[in-house]
Amino acid sequence: MASSDTKSPESLVTLHHLNDSQSQRILWLLEELETPYNLCLYSRDEKTKRAPPELKAIHPLGKSPLLELPDKRVISESSAIIAYLLRTGDPARRFAAHDLVQDEVLTSFAGATLGPVNGIETLFDIAEKHTPWPLKLIARTVRGGIQKVFTGAELENGLRYLEDELGEKTWFNGDELGRCDVMLSWPLDIQAQRGWVDFPARFPKLAVWRARILEREAWKRGIEKGNTYDLMSW
Known part of the structure; x- marks a missing residue:
């Protein structure tokens, strides 16, 4: 466990962080807030690429990110963690929602709309990657069919919506980034790193x-303190 502050570790929140995962956006937010915290690093199993069993001892779901409070209560789910950190760690309200309704819409959109599409694409991406030849051709054909009838149009429609919603703003939240920006970073990182979308060519904003x-x-500090953010590794 590493601590980012000289205060007693027992008085700080603890981020249980898994490599190559959506936990990276929580580490980023902690650094943005300059919130003192403890950092516990976990690595995916080299063969299965799943989270290690040690995370089960922290929370029944055994997933990351997990934010452990000084009273030992554990918060799971990125949106809930981000909301807690902004409520407790941003007294100047630097990252407060510029538009509460739109912030909630975009935060929900990141998980409820982009999440399932990304999940399906990831599943077939992994299946194709790990299926031996010649069965790989079958996996690729099935994936192409799914993209044609569902995920391709959904992905295009969702990203076009985001492109238009961002418009000429610096951030989705306005002049300063907010919860919706942090939430949206993960699904778009998957799409970019796994090569599903050519953002400069198709969605320049x-x-x-x-x-x-x-x-x-x-x-950059979050990347340095984490233990890799390679979304092609699984």
Whole structure:
């Protein structure tokens, strides 16, 4: 366990962070907030690429991110963790929602709309990647069919919506990033890293938005403190 502050570790929140996972956006937010925290790093199983059993001892779901509070209560689910951190760690309300309704809509959109589409694409991506030849051709054909009748149009429609919603704004939240920006970073990172979407060519505003994130010092510190963020590794 590493601590980001000189205060007693027992008085700080603890992020239980899994490599190559959506937990990276929580680590990024902690760095943005300059919130003192403990960091416990976990690595995926080399063969299964699943989270290690040690996370089960922290929370029954055994997944990351998990935010452990000083009183030992554990918060799961990224949206809930982000909401808690912004409520307790941003007294100046620097990252407060500019538009409460739209912030809630986009935060929900990241998980409820993009989440299932990304999940299906990831499942077939992994299946094709790990299926031996010549069965790989069958997996590829099935995936192409799913893309044709469902995921392709859904992905295009969702990203076009986001491109238009961002418009000429710096962030989805306005002049400063907010909860919706942090939430949206993960599904778009998967799409970009796994090569499903050519953002510069098809969605240039989203490409610039992603570049802004990667240029932020807090993002860079989070990457340095984490234990890899390679979304092609599984």
